[in-house]
Amino acid sequence: MATFTHPKTSLFGGARIPMPTATKSRTFAPFRVRMALQDSGPSIAVVGVTGAVGQEFLSVLHDRDFPYRSIKMLASKRSAGQKLSFQGRSYVVEELTGGSFDGVDIALFSAGGSISKEFGPIAVEKGTIVVDNSSAFRMQDDVPLVVPEVNPEAMEGIKAGKGKGALIANPNCSTIICLMAATPLHRHSKVKRMVVSTYQAASGAGAAAMRELEQQTHEVLEGKPVTCEIFQRQYAFNLFSHNSAVLPNGYNEEEMKLVKETRKIWNDKDVKVTATCIRVPVMRAHAESVNLEFENPLDEDTARDILKKAPGVVVIDDRAANNFPTPLEVSNKDDVAVGRIRRDVSQEGNYGLDIFVCGDQIRKGAALNAVQIAELLL
Numbered sequence: 001m002a003t004f005t006h007p008k009t010s011l012f013g014g015a016r017i018p019m020p021t022a023t024k025s026r027t028f029a030p031f032r033v034r035m036a037l038q039d040s041g042p043s044i045a046v047v048g049v050t051g052a053v054g055q056e057f058l059s060v061l062h063d064r065d066f067p068y069r070s071i072k073m074l075a076s077k078r079s080a081g082q083k084l085s086f087q088g089r090s091y092v093v094e095e096l097t098g099g100s101f102d103g104v105d106i107a108l109f110s111a112g113g114s115i116s117k118e119f120g121p122i123a124v125e126k127g128t129i130v131v132d133n134s135s136a137f138r139m140q141d142d143v144p145l146v147v148p149e150v151n152p153e154a155m156e157g158i159k160a161g162k163g164k165g166a167l168i169a170n171p172n173c174s175t176i177i178c179l180m181a182a183t184p185l186h187r188h189s190k191v192k193r194m195v196v197s198t199y200q201a202a203s204g205a206g207a208a209a210m211r212e213l214e215q216q217t218h219e220v221l222e223g224k225p226v227t228c229e230i231f232q233r234q235y236a237f238n239l240f241s242h243n244s245a246v247l248p249n250g251y252n253e254e255e256m257k258l259v260k261e262t263r264k265i266w267n268d269k270d271v272k273v274t275a276t277c278i279r280v281p282v283m284r285a286h287a288e289s290v291n292l293e294f295e296n297p298l299d300e301d302t303a304r305d306i307l308k309k310a311p312g313v314v315v316i317d318d319r320a321a322n323n324f325p326t327p328l329e330v331s332n333k334d335d336v337a338v339g340r341i342r343r344d345v346s347q348e349g350n351y352g353l354d355i356f357v358c359g360d361q362i363r364k365g366a367a368l369n370a371v372q373i374a375e376l377l378l
């Protein structure tokens with residue numbers, strides 16, 4: 001039987017961290033025989049397959065035995081010709097072109113917003129259902145923005161195999177992780193206002209940012225000048241405001257995504273959301289402090305019980321041992337972890353809660369959420 005080789009294991013806490021390197025060949029072969037390759041499955045394409053999210057798509061498709069009759073590996077001209085092995089078969093990475101989507105039922109896109117804007121509509125025109133990880137279409141009224149545990153109804157009626165193309169957007173990673181925990185509480189007591197503070201990992205900025213954090217860490221420890229190519233400032237042993245553009249209202253784009261996407265996903269234009277997004281020198285998985293104000297009372301024990309029952313959520317809330325969620329603990333895991341569940345003492349009665357959430361944003365924040373959307377298409 002073939003071996004399963006993860007792209008690269010880093011020294012950071014022993015967590016498995018996909019870090020695409022310049023190697024010519026990668027292996028995603030099975031631990032055991034998988035039944036995923038089957039004639040009755042859809043033909044799929046992975047756009048941006050050489051990137052951090054693209055690599056995780058393959059990992060999640062494999063882990064979930066996603067059925068497919070064929071799979072196309074697409075990236076830029078730079079990677080065309082690279083060999084990639086997936087579930088015991090060898091594939092050649094192809095350059096993404098307008099012709100890439102002929103006969104493709106489902107395309108998972110993660111090659112950046114400009115690529116999505118250019119090639120998403122071409123794919124839809126050819127009858128492909130595009131699940132897009134970029135922010136290109138998220139706020140478009142006619143494009144469902146979906147977290148399967150939260151609002152699967154938004155994509156009702158869209159199915160693969162009908163030859164009818166469609167766009168479905170994957171929300172921003174911080175939004176997905178936040179709403180996985182906040183939605184079950186919102187359903188119970190209706191959130192009036194939410195204040196989110198994020199502690200975001202390198203992986204959210206792609207494979208090159210992960211490599212830069214690792215390199216800078218070595219450089220600092222060896223007393224060398226740090227190489228700053230992705231963030232234009234020292235990242236290792238530092239933290240800074242999120243690197244997205246700062247808008248005229250003083251919020252950065254990442255913060256406004258949390259505000260706008262929450263309203264769209266909850267179908268609640270009145271919910272008040274504010275956010276502060278910070279990049280921290282964590283390799284993989286975001287953490288978020290979330291303060292919630294409710295319309296109806298919700299005590300912390302009830303909240304804990306609700307979260308324990310919520311699909312895709314695990315509660316780590318051991319006050320005696322001071323043990324709560326950490327990014328390392330959720331790295332490479334599917335579930336979002338929630339802890340520090342406590343009554344907000346700044347509010348009267350049981351109308352406010354503070355929680356702390358951690359989630360692997362390459363997995364649930366990107367690839368896993370997109371593959372779950374693809375599963376709803378079958």
Ligand SMILES: NC(=O)c1ccc[n+]([C@@H]2O[C@H](COP(=O)([O-])OP(=O)(O)OC[C@H]3O[C@@H](n4cnc5c(N)ncnc54)[C@H](OP(=O)(O)O)[C@@H]3O)[C@@H](O)[C@H]2O)c1
Pocket residue numbers: 047048049050051052053054074075076077078079080096109110111112113115133134135172173203204205206207208361362365366
């Ligand atoms: N990282 C995350 O956690 C995360 C979460 C949610 C959403 N996203 C979104 O997913 C997208 C990719 O993120 P990432 O972190 O995976 O970035 P990444 O590691 O930098 O990978 C980018 C991918 O896009 C491909 N690409 C670049 N230019 C291309 C072109 N002209 N034609 C075809 N493919 C092209 C790259 O191929 P080459 O190797 O050939 O250059 C690579 O496969 C972004 O839109 C990002 O906002 C990322």
